[in-house]
Amino acid sequence: MKKTMFRACALVLAVSVFSGFRDNGKNDGLPGKEKLVMQKETGLKIPAGFDATIVAENLGTARHLVVTPKGKVYVKLAKLKDGKGIAMLEDTNGDGKVDQQKFFGDFVGTGIAIKGNYLYASSNEEVFRYTLNANGEVTNPDKPEKIVTGLINRHQHESKSIVLDNNGNLYVNIGAYSNACQEKDRTKGSKGMTPCPILDSAGGIWQFKASVLNQTYGNGVRYATGLRNVVGLDWNTASNELFVMQHGRDQLFQLYPDMYDAKKSAELPAETMYAVKKGDDCGWPYVYYDQFQKKKILAPEYGGDGKKVGGEKALDPVVAFPGHMAPNGLLFYTGTMFPAKYKNGAFIAFHGSWNRAPEKQKGYFVAFVPFKNGKPSGEWEIFADSFAGTEDLQSPGQAQHRPCGLAQGPDGALYVSDDVKGTIYKITYKGK
Numbered sequence: 001m002k003k004t005m006f007r008a009c010a011l012v013l014a015v016s017v018f019s020g021f022r023d024n025g026k027n028d029g030l031p032g033k034e035k036l037v038m039q040k041e042t043g044l045k046i047p048a049g050f051d052a053t054i055v056a057e058n059l060g061t062a063r064h065l066v067v068t069p070k071g072k073v074y075v076k077l078a079k080l081k082d083g084k085g086i087a088m089l090e091d092t093n094g095d096g097k098v099d100q101q102k103f104f105g106d107f108v109g110t111g112i113a114i115k116g117n118y119l120y121a122s123s124n125e126e127v128f129r130y131t132l133n134a135n136g137e138v139t140n141p142d143k144p145e146k147i148v149t150g151l152i153n154r155h156q157h158e159s160k161s162i163v164l165d166n167n168g169n170l171y172v173n174i175g176a177y178s179n180a181c182q183e184k185d186r187t188k189g190s191k192g193m194t195p196c197p198i199l200d201s202a203g204g205i206w207q208f209k210a211s212v213l214n215q216t217y218g219n220g221v222r223y224a225t226g227l228r229n230v231v232g233l234d235w236n237t238a239s240n241e242l243f244v245m246q247h248g249r250d251q252l253f254q255l256y257p258d259m260y261d262a263k264k265s266a267e268l269p270a271e272t273m274y275a276v277k278k279g280d281d282c283g284w285p286y287v288y289y290d291q292f293q294k295k296k297i298l299a300p301e302y303g304g305d306g307k308k309v310g311g312e313k314a315l316d317p318v319v320a321f322p323g324h325m326a327p328n329g330l331l332f333y334t335g336t337m338f339p340a341k342y343k344n345g346a347f348i349a350f351h352g353s354w355n356r357a358p359e360k361q362k363g364y365f366v367a368f369v370p371f372k373n374g375k376p377s378g379e380w381e382i383f384a385d386s387f388a389g390t391e392d393l394q395s396p397g398q399a400q401h402r403p404c405g406l407a408q409g410p411d412g413a414l415y416v417s418d419d420v421k422g423t424i425y426k427i428t429y430k431g432k
Helices: 262-267
Strands: 036-038 045-047 050-056 062-067 073-081 084-090 100-104 112-115 118-122 127-131 145-148 162-164 169-174 204-209 221-225 230-236 241-246 271-276 287-290 295-298 319-321 327-332 346-350 365-369 381-384 403-408 414-418 424-429
Touching (some): 045 381, 118 162
Parallel strands (some): 230 327
Antiparallel strands (some): 036 045, 287 295
């Protein structure tokens, strides 16, 4: 196994990892849902006291989204709509529904962020910056500045999610164009490459300057490595730290049927949340995290057998979730609308994944993890459920909606995007 400099986990928790398993009568490894209430308009199940509305529909492949201080919503699209890749949504009459839509930008992608007077948006190879006026409107829709260019895109884990800190830095996920860094990707019996050459330019988070134009790899810093693919990420202002959600590797049973059965493969490895600092290594492709054993397990491509531990110096996750749920959005809630338990906690949008057959699908909900002093402080729970529209989901293609992006409005409302039909949900708190 490659001997790389790792940093031990900086977060020392009262419990090392919150796996979130609690019996709900269905024995499906998910938290109980008994406190969620069905909303007639949206079909979502959310906690009592909350209200969910649909503010926009039929946008197409709505990925990540942001909301300006004036309430304008910007949505990044993964496919062009009328030749454009960014939607600007506005409720001009205050009735809670979007009545004005504008589209601009001729590139597709996932990432979008606001910092100060700028709107940042990514394609699968570049990051652009637009100027916002005092009303939160883009002033240069046809002439954005190019902040980063030349990022690798090999059509596997190609989306470039972005976030900014408060010190002028831009963080970009560059997903690994591989499942497990095998000599022949996703091929039974193919060995893992040592060292994994993908990590030179992908499989991690890169840091760039937010205000410098035309940067490339040479201008950036590989901030964290050993991350197969990160779609959801956010900057935690309470701990001044970057948090990321990793998509775990696939096909343990298909590639190694002598070590894993179909059920284990559907549940492993965990989807993991990491708190990363500069220089951290989260272990991919050499190890994965097993939420049942609560250990980092040596990957079979590198001599593992499902039990051997590895990556002693690799970063431990701060939260481990069931496997193959595809965490695509992460948001730390800093608003005041929601009850106190949600303050500074993390919302995660689980998009749902194809790699659970023959087991039942999981995900298609927004989860919540309570935080205290910048660290997880309790078990995770399902906050908003039933995006898929059915409890008996056999494949992702049957889902009516799949949550992808999360954003906080100026009033503290939570916005959720769906990239199947392009529905934008707004969740508010009405209780006492």
